[in-house]
Amino acid sequence: SYQFNVGADMAFWNNRIQLSASYYRYLSKGTLTDVTLPPSLGYTTYRENLGEVENKGYDLDMRITLWKQRNSWVNLILSGVYNKNTLKKISNSLKAWNEEQDRSTEEDWNSQEVTTPKVRYIEGESINTIWGLPSLGINPANGKEIFVALDGSKIDEYQVSEIQPIGCTDPKLEGNLGLDAGWKGLQLSVYFRYRIGGELYNETLVNRIENADKRYNTDRRVLEARWTNPGDITFFKDVKDETYTRPTSRFVVDYNYLQLTSLNLSYDFPDKLVKRIGMENLRLSFSMNDVFQASSVKQERGLDYPFARAFRTSLRVIF
Numbered sequence: 001s002y003q004f005n006v007g008a009d010m011a012f013w014n015n016r017i018q019l020s021a022s023y024y025r026y027l028s029k030g031t032l033t034d035v036t037l038p039p040s041l042g043y044t045t046y047r048e049n050l051g052e053v054e055n056k057g058y059d060l061d062m063r064i065t066l067w068k069q070r071n072s073w074v075n076l077i078l079s080g081v082y083n084k085n086t087l088k089k090i091s092n093s094l095k096a097w098n099e100e101q102d103r104s105t106e107e108d109w110n111s112q113e114v115t116t117p118k119v120r121y122i123e124g125e126s127i128n129t130i131w132g133l134p135s136l137g138i139n140p141a142n143g144k145e146i147f148v149a150l151d152g153s154k155i156d157e158y159q160v161s162e163i164q165p166i167g168c169t170d171p172k173l174e175g176n177l178g179l180d181a182g183w184k185g186l187q188l189s190v191y192f193r194y195r196i197g198g199e200l201y202n203e204t205l206v207n208r209i210e211n212a213d214k215r216y217n218t219d220r221r222v223l224e225a226r227w228t229n230p231g232d233i234t235f236f237k238d239v240k241d242e243t244y245t246r247p248t249s250r251f252v253v254d255y256n257y258l259q260l261t262s263l264n265l266s267y268d269f270p271d272k273l274v275k276r277i278g279m280e281n282l283r284l285s286f287s288m289n290d291v292f293q294a295s296s297v298k299q300e301r302g303l304d305y306p307f308a309r310a311f312r313t314s315l316r317v318i319f
Helices: 092-111 203-210 271-276
Strands: 002-012 017-036 045-068 072-090 129-132 135-138 145-148 164-168 173-183 186-196 199-201 236-238 252-254 257-268 281-295 310-318
Touching: 045 092, 072 092, 129 199, 164 199, 203 236
Parallel strands: none
Antiparallel strands: 002 017, 017 045, 045 072, 072 173, 129 164, 135 145, 173 186, 186 257, 199 252, 257 281, 281 310
């Protein structure tokens, strides 16, 4: 592992603004990774020597004191990380694995209901690249999807030989935001997590709309939002088309979110009042986890609820 890191720690205005920033580059040789296998083989992954992987980027941490008095304060906390992942060189065994994947993909997709992008290890690409066919959408004339081949031509049939990068899950920036405040025994802390950039393959939307079995209870969009007649402008293909939708850029979406991960509120009763009733300390607390999430990707409901909230209250008494 070859590592390069340069950074700086700075403080301004009597430490009211504290800043830590760094740039890094890590080059790892002989990296081990989990290679995915079909479940029919009896186990889903095995360890393989990947080759050379480069990670480079920067991280930033900032703390700003907006207000500070004897018994009151307001602090703002901000952090951000950007990382670019690149597969610089792959081992001979992975080259052979890629070739085997290319040979077997056509047969697998014709015989199995494979609807998610397969993992591919290609030099110059990120390990988190999404592979499939670029899409121009649904043809209003016949309800079929229009794909783009490697040479830029338009095709209306899915061809495994034309698979190419259609997105990447690596975010442009992710990190945390926080607010820490206090006033005469009352304390509040709020923490957010955010993500900007990167894509997501919306597998849930694929399986619950276009690949849903219409003989059973399904999402109403299976019948109401799909192409039915010539001239229809729709996102989903012909409702009568029973072929399975393969990985396509039509379902690659920008993935940005803001999550309120935790909220804590507490109050320490005044010492004079507490000691008057024979106590040393009395604190009342309230906290919430996973309060809300705002996302560019709609959280489709599946068999389980995608987002759960937790509430907790406590009373601490010290004699």
